[in-house]
Amino acid sequence: MDDDGAMIVVAALAIGMVLVLGIGVFLVVRDTVRKRGRWGINLQPVQCPACGTPAPVIRRPRNWRQFLWGGCTCDECGTEYDKWGQKVRGPDDEPNTAAGGGG
Numbered sequence: 001m002d003d004d005g006a007m008i009v010v011a012a013l014a015i016g017m018v019l020v021l022g023i024g025v026f027l028v029v030r031d032t033v034r035k036r037g038r039w040g041i042n043l044q045p046v047q048c049p050a051c052g053t054p055a056p057v058i059r060r061p062r063n064w065r066q067f068l069w070g071g072c073t074c075d076e077c078g079t080e081y082d083k084w085g086q087k088v089r090g091p092d093d094e095p096n097t098a099a100g101g102g103g
């Protein structure tokens, strides 16, 4: 009956979807270009930042962050790193850990 009302609703939905898609594409492109962040796409092989063990080809997510954003946990030393090969601060990493002196 009210075609004008339906058109406005459809147009509003379309604009909203375009905005969301645009933001998503922008985030993916930005993080892919700068090679960091959780949105980018990394097609290059990565390795453990601590011991250099290559990441497994078939990734098995150990937690929700890895499931959602990529990254994996090193089988050799247990270091968790993201899809760019950057170490991720896990819950075990206390910010005020006594690192010891010297150096």
Ligand SMILES: [Zn+2]
Binding pocket: 048, 049, 050, 051, 052, 053, 074, 075, 076, 077, 078, 079
């Ligand atoms: Zn390692």
